[in-house]
Amino acid sequence: MERIREIFSQTPLPHLLKVGLETFPTPIAILERCIRPFTRTLTTIDLTQEYLSFEDLQIVSGLFIQEPPSLKTASLKLLYLSPRAVDLLADRLQRLQDLTILFFSITDDEGALDEIDRDHDEDRFCQEMEGRSYPNWHLRNVALSLQFCCGKTCSWKAMKVLAKALPSLRSFDGQGDLSVSEEWGDSDVYEVKEGMCDCIIRFDL
DSSP states (O other), X not given: OHHHHXXXXXXXXXXXXXXXXXXXXXXXXHHHHHHGGGTTTXXXXXXXXXXXXXXXXXXXXXXXXXXXXXXXXXXXXXXXXXXXXXXXXXXXXXXOOEEEEEEEEEOSOGGGOSXXXXXHXXXXXXXXXXXXXXXXXXXXXEXXXXXXSSEEEEOHHHHHHHHHHOTTOOEETTSSSSOOOTTTTTTOEEEOOOOOOSEEEEXXX
């Protein structure tokens, strides 16, 4: 990890547009150290190897509120998807246009999780989201998916309730519109291949 710090602190990349970090594991301090020098130019981040807690999400999103907004696309992996997490992203990443979130569980309140009941928690999440509005969030495409060990399933209920709060939204999961095909339903599983590499850092200059 010390080697990663040295690389990012000593290597000038003034035009870096995209960064994706895949490490096993990834301390939040390392993520912060790697991303912070490039917040002025980054348009894309991919942080989908390790689950982020709400506190981790606060740190990552906080990196982009002090600079002129450049971030347009974000892929995140959250321990819990909650209305509070959505509020945070809407407030701090207002210029974001494309958001993909993989999550372990969905809830209306991270602090009240005693048992994981994914179906019930999704309903409570949607109930809590009702009445919310994000008129200043520029998001145009969103994909919210429950993560399994060998795949994922789109949370259409959560995406549909988010669409009610987002006037700018134009697409679910890159499909190009806000319609949900009956053939997809709420349980289609798409393969997600997990890499077991020690550390991969991707750059697009």
